[in-house]
Amino acid sequence: MYTPAITGTxxxxxKNVITNAELVEAFNSFADRKNAENAKAIDAGEVEPIQHSSEEFIVKASGIESRYVMDKSGVLNPEIMHPTLRQRSDEEPGIMTEMAVDACDKALQKAGRSAQExxxxxxxxxxxxRAYPAIAIEIQQALGTNGFGFDMNVACSSATFGIQAAADMVRSGSVRSALVVNxxxxxGHLEWRDRDCHFIFGDVATATLIERMEDAKGPxxxxxxxxxxxQFSNNIRNNNGFLRRSRPDGLVDRRDMQFMQNGxxxxxxxxxxxxKHISSHMEEESISSRDLKRLWLHQANKTMNDFIGKKVLGREPEPGEQPNILQDYANTSSAGSIIAFSKYSDxxxxxxVGLICSFGAGYSVGSVLVKRHA
Structure with missing residues (x-):
């Protein structure tokens, strides 16, 4: 048996940033346009008018101040309100592969490793x-790595679940090193026209290199x-998939085929x-809250993270104990806790000792206890 270690992230x-001010301006323009179109139905009480959003509402609800996106123009166009990403040919690298390779190259460089290793x-x-072939295999080819690759989807917990799978394989000896990329x-799956959630998400890619601790070249x-x-729940969901179920009128533009949440x-x-999950994990490893130097939590909502940090530590977290990147990146699903770890761990x-934790749809929760070696 071997000891797995994170050697690079x-x-x-x-490049594109959307501030809350820009987002609110676009959303309110869309709301005014739709309310004007539905004026008669609204006056008759048949349709509810769309309320305006505001910067104050967004910050209070989430702690988010801006977000990075792959396309800005489509999202901010009141007539479109979604990213306009061009259709790529089958001979071109997919957009996820393009993002992943950049993150993987940085993780490999930090660890002093080459893709061939x-x-x-x-x-x-x-x-x-896409459904298939696996994005991981395309990333494998683009990087020039050996061995094999596969895709995983556990929504916002995908990174920590991926880290567990990779760590277990390194521990058993079936692989020597693995890249978990998010x-x-x-x-692309956010409904930008829904006031309750139009501000939540941003785009990013993270990568974590895991290898045998004995092979580590540096910290x-x-x-x-x-x-x-x-634990199964439908309270966070996206019903899009390969089964093209239509509405009674034959159309497929269904709201539930994008991000849905009962907040x-x-x-x-x-x-x-x-x-409870974090506390139980720490207890099983005989680690007390006093032993924990840092919590890198899933970046979904500041209020949620503040509550979890206080519950786990038994007090208000000190500055730096529970770093947030939410204000700059927004919710980036599985990548959020890894961004925080990458930026605030050196x-x-x-x-x-620190703990990485992600949680989300499923419900799912994954935690990774780590110890620093310089």
Whole structure:
């Protein structure tokens, strides 16, 4: 048996930024346009008018101030309100592969490794641009890695579930090193015309290199242990898929084929689930809240993270103990906790212990206990 370690991480950040001010202006223009079209029905009480959004509403509801996206023009066009990404030919690399390769190159560079030294690629993301062939195999070819690759989807927990799968294979000896990559184009499955959720998501890609600790060339994080759990719920869902079910009128432009969430139930049910999961994981490894130097949580909502941090630590987290990147990146699904880890982990000292945790649709929750080795 071998000890797995995280030896490198990488983050691909799109060039386009949408601020809350820009997003609100586009949404309110769309709302005014739709309300004007439905004026008679609204006056007759048959249709509810679309309420305006505001910067204050977005920050209060989420803590988000801006987000990165692969396409900005389509999202901010009141007549389109979704990213306009061109259809690529079968001979071109897919957009997820393009994002993933950038993140993987950065992770490999940080670890002092070449792509040829990698045995496994796991593409773990909440949405995939096609059913098959696997995006991971395309990434494998683009990078020039050896071995094999496969896709995973556990929604916002995809990264931690992918890390557990890779760590288990490294631990058993079936692979020597693995890349877990999370290319998240969340803008493509968000309904930008829905006031309750139009601000939530952004785009990004992260990559984590996991290999035998004995092979590490520099500072690294020993993977002490991992825990994953699932509990079925429909409160966060996306019903899009290969089964093209139509509405009674024959159309397929269904709202439930994009991101849907019952926010109040999610808050009520997910918070205790995640807090208990983390606390149980730490207890099983005889790690107390005093031993924990840092929490890298899923970046979905600031209020949720503040609650979880306080519950796990038994007090308000000190500055730096629970870093947030939500204000700049928004919710990037499975990639969020890895962005936080990548940006806020190099300062930890020898022997310091931290925990990566992601949670979301499923419900699903995954946690990774790590120890710093300088």
């Amino acid at each position: 990488g983050v691909f950040t799109p 990698v045995d496994l690629v796991i593409c773990a993301a909440s949405n995939h641009e 290319p998240e184009i969340c803008s 690294h994080f020993e993977i002490v242990s991992t825990r994953c759990a699932t 109040r139930k999610v808050f009520k049910e997910v918070l205790p689930l995640v807090s 300062d930890l000292e020898e022997g310091d």
